[in-house]
Amino acid sequence: xxxxxxxxxxxxxxxxxxxxxxxxxxxxxxxxxxxxxxxxxxxxxxxxxxxxxxxxxxxxxxxxxxxxxxxxxxxxxxxxxxxxxxxxxxxxxxxxxxxxxxxxxxxxxxxxxxxxxxxxxxxxxxxxxxxxxxxxxxxxxxxxxxxxxxxxxxxxxxxxxxxxxxxxxxxxxxxxxxxxxxxxxxxxxxxxxxxxxxxxxxxxxxxxxxxxxxxxxxxxxxxxxxxxxxxxxxxxxxxxxxxxxxxxxxxxxxxxxxxxxxxxxxxxxxxxxxxxxxxxxxxxxxxxxxxxxxxxxxxxxxxxxxxxxxxxxxxxxxxx
Amino acid sequence: xxxxxxxxxxxxxxxxxxxxxxxxxxxxxxxxxxxxxxxxxxxxxxxxxxxxxxxxxxxxxxxxxxxxxxxxxxxxxxxxxxxxxxxxxxxxxxxxxxxxxxxxxxxxxxxxxxxxxxxxxxxxxxxxxxxxxxxxxxxxxxxxxxxxxxxxxxxxxxxxxxxxxxxxxxxxxxxxxxxxxxxxxxxxxxxxxxxxxxxxxxxxxxxxxxxxxxxxxxxxxxxxxxxxxxxxxxxxxxxxxxxxxxxxxxxxxxxxxxxxxxxxxxxxxxxxxxxxxxxxxxxxxxxx
Numbered sequence: 001x002x003x004x005x006x007x008x009x010x011x012x013x014x015x016x017x018x019x020x021x022x023x024x025x026x027x028x029x030x031x032x033x034x035x036x037x038x039x040x041x042x043x044x045x046x047x048x049x050x051x052x053x054x055x056x057x058x059x060x061x062x063x064x065x066x067x068x069x070x071x072x073x074x075x076x077x078x079x080x081x082x083x084x085x086x087x088x089x090x091x092x093x094x095x096x097x098x099x100x101x102x103x104x105x106x107x108x109x110x111x112x113x114x115x116x117x118x119x120x121x122x123x124x125x126x127x128x129x130x131x132x133x134x135x136x137x138x139x140x141x142x143x144x145x146x147x148x149x150x151x152x153x154x155x156x157x158x159x160x161x162x163x164x165x166x167x168x169x170x171x172x173x174x175x176x177x178x179x180x181x182x183x184x185x186x187x188x189x190x191x192x193x194x195x196x197x198x199x200x201x202x203x204x205x206x207x208x209x210x211x212x213x214x215x216x217x218x219x220x221x222x223x224x225x226x227x228x229x230x231x232x233x234x235x236x237x238x239x240x241x242x243x244x245x246x247x248x249x250x251x252x253x254x255x256x257x258x259x260x261x262x263x264x265x266x267x268x269x270x271x272x273x274x275x276x277x278x279x280x281x282x283x284x285x286x287x288x289x290x291x292x293x294x295x296x297x298x299x300x301x302x303x304x305x306x307x308x309x310x311x312x313x314x315x316x317x318x319x320x
Numbered sequence: 321x322x323x324x325x326x327x328x329x330x331x332x333x334x335x336x337x338x339x340x341x342x343x344x345x346x347x348x349x350x351x352x353x354x355x356x357x358x359x360x361x362x363x364x365x366x367x368x369x370x371x372x373x374x375x376x377x378x379x380x381x382x383x384x385x386x387x388x389x390x391x392x393x394x395x396x397x398x399x400x401x402x403x404x405x406x407x408x409x410x411x412x413x414x415x416x417x418x419x420x421x422x423x424x425x426x427x428x429x430x431x432x433x434x435x436x437x438x439x440x441x442x443x444x445x446x447x448x449x450x451x452x453x454x455x456x457x458x459x460x461x462x463x464x465x466x467x468x469x470x471x472x473x474x475x476x477x478x479x480x481x482x483x484x485x486x487x488x489x490x491x492x493x494x495x496x497x498x499x500x501x502x503x504x505x506x507x508x509x510x511x512x513x514x515x516x517x518x519x520x521x522x523x524x525x526x527x528x529x530x531x532x533x534x535x536x537x538x539x540x541x542x543x544x545x546x547x548x549x550x551x552x553x554x555x556x557x558x559x560x561x562x563x564x565x566x567x568x569x570x571x572x573x574x575x576x577x578x579x580x581x582x583x584x585x586x587x588x589x590x591x592x593x594x595x596x597x598x599x600x601x602x603x604x605x606x607x608x
Contacts, residue, residue, distance in 0.1 A: 016414055017425055023489070024429045027443035030454070034446055042452040130340035138326070139333030145341060147602055152348045154598050156550030158566040159587045162573050162580050163351035163358060169367040190347045193340055222332055251436040253553045258574060270438035274557060277442065284446060291439035302434040 031295070035288035042284055056289035060105040103276055105290060112250055112268040113297075115181070119188040120246035124238055126189075127196035132226055134197070135204040136212075146201070153194030157187075157254050165258055177263045187255050192245035199244070203237040204230065243305040247298050269294050352591065359588045363580035376585040386586070389568035393549070396484060396564050401544040403488035405537065408495025413529070415496070416503045433493035441558045444486055448472045479559035486558055487548065495540045502536045503529070539605045546597050549590070565590060 005013070029047050037044070038053040057063075133139065134146050164187060165174070173179030207230060215225040231238070253270040260267050267275070273294065277287055359376055361369040380386050415426055432440065448455045450471040459465045472478045506529070514524045530537075552566040560567070565586070573583035 010419075013414070013417060013419060017419065020411055020414065021425050021428050024432050024493075027440055027447065027489070028431060028435070030447055031439065031443040034443075045454050045457040126340045126343070129336040133333040133336035137329050137333035137336070139330035139337075142333065145337060149344070151598050151602060152344055154546050154601070155348060155352065155591070155594065156547075158550045158552050158569060159355070159591050159594070160348065160351050161570070162363075162584045162587060163355040164347065165573075166358060166363065166367060166580065167351060167354065169365075186343070186347055190344055193344060197340060222329070247434075247436075251438065251553075253438060253557060254570075270436070270553075270557075273438050273442075284449075284452070287442050288446070291442045295435055295439040298434060298436050299431070302430075 028295075031288045031291050034284050035292050037285060039285065053285065056285035057293075059286065060103065060289055060293060062106055103272075103286070103290075105272075105293070107265070108267055108269050108272040109293070111266055112270075115185060115188065115268065116246045116249035119185060119192060119249040120242045123189055123192040123196050123245040124200075124242045127193055127241065128200050128231065128234070128238065130193075131197045131200035132204055132230060135201045136209070137222075149194045149197050153198070157191065161254065161258055164255075168259070174259070177266055180259050180263055181266055184255060184259050187259075188249040188252060191252070192248050195248075196241045196245055199241050200234070200237065203234060207233055240305040243301045247301060250298060355584050355591075356588055358581060359584040361581050361584075363584065365574075365578050365580065369581075372581065376579075376581045380582060380585050380589075385563070385568065389563045389565050392480060392563055393565040395480060396487075396551075396555070396562075397545060397548055399481075399484035400487040400491070400548050401541055403484065404492045404495045404544055405540050407488055407492040408540065409499050409533070409537070411492065411496040412499035412503050413525070415500060429496065430493045432490050435490075437490070437553045437557055440490070441486075441554075444482070444558055445473060448482060450474070473559050474561075476559075476561040476563070479562050483555050483559050483562050487551070487554055490554060491544070491547075495544070498536055498540055499533060502533055506532045539601075542597065542601050542605065546594065546601060549594060549597070 033047040033049060034042065035056055036052055036054070037049040038051055041050050041053070044050065134142060134149075164183075168174040168179070168183040173183045211229050211233070212222075212225040215229050216222065220228065251270060252268070253274070256268045256271045257274070260271055269290075273287070273290055276283075276290070358369070360371060360373060362372045362375075363369050411429060415422065415429070419425075447453050448471075450456055450469045455472065456469040460467065460469050470478070472482055510528045510532070511524055514528050519527060550566055551564070552570065555562055555564050556567050556570065563571075569583050569586045569590075572578075572586065573580050
């Protein structure tokens with residue numbers, strides 16, 4: 001480097017860095033700030049809420065006490081009448097409370113977590129087998145498969161949505177909830193497999209072959225060498241790949257919207273959030289709180305995996 | 321190695337790749353072919369098909385909306401590819417300098433890339449919200465550039481630019497990572513030699529940095545085109561009224577008057593373009 005910087009140069013450098021960081025971080029601050037603001041405070045351009053308003057989070061996480069029904073005085077008198085049975089009272093109360101309005105955030109989060117987790121595990125496992133074979137073993141059509149994998153990966157979901165949907169209709173999977181979820185799981189698997197194979201293949205190649213050789217001299221079979229030597233050595237990378245696959249599934253919207261539209265109970269977060277946003281007006285605090293809660297697991301995951309991820313990403317064709 | 325060992329090895333290899341390759345074959349290769357087949361049919365959501373020959377293609381070529389969406393896609397591609405490449409390069413050069421808190425800054429600028437699209441689009445929508453958004457506050461109330469608050473995302477023409485800006489914001493970090501990795505491997509004596517030759521900072525950038533990065537720049541541009549040609553979620557979730565090609569396809573396939581055959585035909589044409597680009601990428605860039 002050109003060693004000493006003048007003061008002017010330093011000022012310019014820090015200003016540019018600051019501008020870039022603000023550009024990157026501002027939308028996140030906006031989300032955080034709006035999620036904490038009271039509706040009357042939304043028009044306030046400052047990022048700092050005038051009063052801290054946690055209701056949106058409480059509501060989404062189910063911590064809100066059941067809403068006091070807004071009952072007119074005449075009805076309240078009826079309710080206070082001891083002659084009325086408890087059942088009747090409840091019926092009356094239900095008429096005035098808005099119980100059906102609750103957004104089952106926890107359920108959507110669980111749905112998303114389960115499908116992402118299963119996708120991540122299966123994809124990482126299958127990819128590690130295939131990547132090991134492509135990186136280390138010689139077999140027919142090996143280089144064709146190696147090149148084909150990324151080729152396939154870049155084809156992208158939009159081009160496959162019609163045939164995949166039609167296939168699941170033809171096979172009959174689209175007509176039941178279980179079948180639909182299974183289709184979706186398979187689709188997430190193919191969206192993550194190629195990149196997982198690619199990342200793991202590159203990683204396996206960095207492990208010296210002499211380690212396996214030594215294990216095989218000690219009487220291990222090839223498969224045992226893979227299980228006992230390569231897999232444990234690759235733990236950090238396997239974890240990174242798992243996170244990457246998990247996040248792809250966690251974020252996926254296109255196929256979720258195609259397959260899960262009519263199965264509301266099984267919707268994933270991206271789909272549910274979009275529905276919530278388009279169906280109701282002016283609920284910025286809840287939308288932003290939901291965004292924050294969707295964002296958080298992903299950011300934590302990436303912080304855990306960051307070290308290997310940056311290297312893995314720069315190796316090439318990673319989605320982005 | 322003896323032939324038995326070679327045979328064993330290739331048998332094991334095939335066994336290990338079989339599940340992954342099988343799934344990819346069944347759910348990617350087969351659908352691509354099935355898609356070509358479907359493009360010659362009138363296809364309904366429930367799976368009913370009637371053969372129509374080339375009609376889907378002729379319909380498409382006579383549909384102004386199709387050409388409009390191609391136009392929108394081209395603007396989107398040019399804007400995002402140029403934007404991410406330039407900003408990525410600038411960020412990489414900046415982050416390659418030494419300064420305090422560099423690691424923190426490096427981490428923070430990766431956030432947009434990592435964050436789920438669905439959460440950040442709401443932040444962006446709020447920024448451009450005509451009633452509460454900071455954009456209108458700054459433009460109208462602070463700078464007095466216009467008198468009326470505008471709904472930038474509500475109008476498809478201006479929304480296209482918001483979508484482009486959003487994509488640059490979201491995806492420049494990946495370009496930045498690729499550039500930074502390469503910058504760190506540029507030998508320092510090249511810069512020193514250029515400095516001795518009397519080159520100023522700009523000259524050093526022009527005569528050392530750019531030529532060294534040539535190959536990475538080509539990679540980034542190609543990758544951005546490939547990914548953005550298929551980009552759906554980032555556009556649709558932020559501004560569903562910006563009709564790029566993938567969004568037009570989605571509307572044909574799943575919204576309004578459903579015509580999955582036409583959607584298949586669009587995909588076939590798009591696939592041909594994509595295959596050309598991927599071929600270029602695999603041949604020129606990739607070392608697997």
